[in-house]
Amino acid sequence: MASADIPSGALVILQEFNSSSPHFKQGASLRVTGKLQKYSVETAIAIIADGSATLAVDTQHLRLDLHVGSLYQFIGELWIQPSNEGILKARVGRNVDGMDLNLYHESLKLLRQFQSDQTSHLAQLQ
Template sequence: MASSTIKSGALVTLQELNSSSPHFKQGASLRVTGKLQDYSIETAIAVIVDESANLKIDTQHLSLNLRVGSIYQFIGELLIQPNNETILKARVGRNVDGMDLNLYRQSLRLLREFQADQTSSQAP
């Protein structure tokens, strides 16, 4: 019997998701947040934006009523096309309207600083 485990989605901002990012790997499990800019019901492809960055989201496995202009958070696996175009194949999605994206980005920076401090203080 094959064992398959679902990885948790690493917290990543859309700005951090570029070819030099350690998270920019085929099949990487990610959690991304952004404002829904566009959605095609025919293809089930959504586009979320945060500041100047955007990402396509494959929503075909979600039963979510998507509204352009609302803020969403998705967890899924990153698929990188040969031309470096990226799409997140979402397995979880939720509306997070009311979330302050600036405060969210600030909290992620503080979390990473804390984690880096903990890692360096535990080094031999």
């Protein structure tokens, strides 16, 4: 059986995501969550927001009913435009209405702290 080479998508909080972010790289696989602000049926471009941060998401390969005001999570690859703005070409999308976004942010911070502690601990053992 062939192994899958599709990355899972780095967990990214939109409020922390900008051109100086370590994840702001052409082709980076990302997982983002935000409230749908706008959606164009003609272009299949969705704009999601978290606080004042926004990201364009290309949804052309998804079969998903999008509703402005609902919360969505997307996994896909980042494509950086000549204007230095990123657009996520989504390969997976789901409605996550009911998710507490503040609690989600807290859990990601705790996960990052745990991973950092584990890396430090492993480095000390070597």
